[in-house]
Amino acid sequence: xxxxxxxxxxxxxxxxxxxxxxxxxxxxxxxxxxxxxxxxxxxxxxxxxxxxxxxxxxxxxxxxxxxxxxxxxxxxxxxxxxxxxxxxxxxxxxxxxxxxxxxxxxxxxxxxxxxxxxxxxxxxxxxxxxxxxxxxxxxxxxxxxxxxxxxxxxxxxxxxxxxxxxxxxxxxxxxxxxxxxxxxxxxxxxxxxxxxxxxxxxxxxxxxxxxxxxxxxxxxxxxxx
Numbered sequence: 001x002x003x004x005x006x007x008x009x010x011x012x013x014x015x016x017x018x019x020x021x022x023x024x025x026x027x028x029x030x031x032x033x034x035x036x037x038x039x040x041x042x043x044x045x046x047x048x049x050x051x052x053x054x055x056x057x058x059x060x061x062x063x064x065x066x067x068x069x070x071x072x073x074x075x076x077x078x079x080x081x082x083x084x085x086x087x088x089x090x091x092x093x094x095x096x097x098x099x100x101x102x103x104x105x106x107x108x109x110x111x112x113x114x115x116x117x118x119x120x121x122x123x124x125x126x127x128x129x130x131x132x133x134x135x136x137x138x139x140x141x142x143x144x145x146x147x148x149x150x151x152x153x154x155x156x157x158x159x160x161x162x163x164x165x166x167x168x169x170x171x172x173x174x175x176x177x178x179x180x181x182x183x184x185x186x187x188x189x190x191x192x193x194x195x196x197x198x199x200x201x202x203x204x205x206x207x208x209x210x211x212x213x214x215x216x217x218x219x220x221x222x223x224x225x
Contacts, residue, residue, distance in 0.1 A: 045216045054224070056105040056124060057193060058161075060200075061220035063213055067111040071104035105198075116174070116182045118204040120217065125199050129192040132166045138190070142168060149173070150186070158189070161223045166190040169208050187214060193223060 044050050044061040051068055052059040062068055069076050080094055100123060109119035131137070139155045153170035167189050174184045187208035189200040200221070204211045 068108040
C-alpha cells in the first residue's frame, strides 16, 4: 500500500514539473515579474548567483538571466491568476501545478525563451529517505506516469552535495506555447535530507548531461543542514 501511494505522488509531481517550463514562459508574457537575485559568491560560475532557500535547507546557483520565484508567495499566486485570465488555454497546466504547490519550495526559469523555457522546480517530497534505496521503483513510476511516451529513460545513483542521491532522466514531446512540437528533457535529482527527500526537477531544451547550465547548478548545490 505504501509503495502505491509513493508512486501516485511521484506521478503527479513529475507530470507537473514538466509543465512548469511552459507555464513560466507564459508568466513572463502576462505579468511584470521582476528577477529575484541572491548573494553573488566567488565560488559560483560567472553570470550566476546563489539562492538560499532556508525552509528547504539548501542553496543553489542560478543563472542571472533566470527568473526566480517563491511558489508560495502572494505575488506568484497573482501571476497565476493573471496568466489564466490572459490565456484560458493555460488553465489545465496551471491546475496541474497547483496539485504540487503544497510541496513546492522554489521555482526558477529561463526568461529569455520564446517557446519552451528551461526551468527548475524544487519540492519537499512526502516520502521517506529509504525510498531512494529502490531506483527501479522510480523508473517504474516514470514509465507508468507517461504511458511509454518518456524516451531514453535512465535512473542511477549520484553523489551530490556529499550525499548519495538518485538521478532520473528522459525526454518526451510537448506542445509549446506557439503550438509547435518540441522535445522536453527531464532530469529529476532526488536528494535525501534529515527532513525527507528534496526533488530538484529540471526541464531543459537539451539533454541534461549536455546542458552546461543544468550541470553547473547541480554542482553548486549545497545542503544547509
